[in-house]
Amino acid sequence: PPRESATTAPLSTSAPARQRPSADAEISEHRHHIDHLDAEIAQLLRERRDVSRRIQQRRIETGGGRVDPGREERVIARYREALGPEGEHLARALLDTMRGTSADREQKTGK
Ligand SMILES: O=C(O)C(=O)C[C@]1(C(=O)O)C=C[C@@H](O)C=C1
Known part of the structure; x- marks a missing residue:
């Protein structure tokens, strides 16, 4: 079907939503993916922390x-x-987690 011209098309923001999955559906799908990645990252971090603690204890x-x-x-x-530069912040938080010496923990437990 011929497309409506710019001048006759109704002022609607929902036109693209008829051709694509709704933004809600798309966001929900991406969030499931992120939830899965976060679970994998958490498992890797637990493994990393176990290895890191062995080194720390030995030292x-x-x-x-x-x-x-x-x-x-x-x-x-x-x-x-x-x-990139933000990776540095992440690494510092990561190392705090590995050592169990984040400022937050020190404040709460004194350890
Ligand atoms: O590589 C070491 O010597 C470790 O103790 C491991 C680790 C790390 O988690 O990467 C943790 C604490 C140290 O300050 C340096 C690095």
């Missing part, structure tokens, strides 16, 4: 400290390269 047992600042800088640089 502490052998007279070292929990933190290895040089290694942390290399981890942070990797996240920055992968995700």
Whole structure:
């Protein structure tokens, strides 16, 4: 069918919605995808934390400290390269989570 001209078309924002899945359906589908990715990321983070804790414990047992600042800088640089400047914030939060030493936790438990 011939398309309505710009001058005769009704002023409606719903025209594209007839040709595509509704925005609600599309958003809902993407959110399911994100929920799935978040579950995978959480599992990977638990695995990473287990490995990280083994290193930290071994270092502490052998007279070292929990933190290895040089290694942390290399981890942070990797996240920055992968995700841009915001990757650095993520890496710092990640390392806090790995060490269990976030400011939030220190405030609540004193540990
Ligand atoms: O690689 C280490 O030495 C670790 O202890 C692991 C890890 C990390 O989770 O990446 C955690 C704490 C350290 O400060 C540095 C890095």
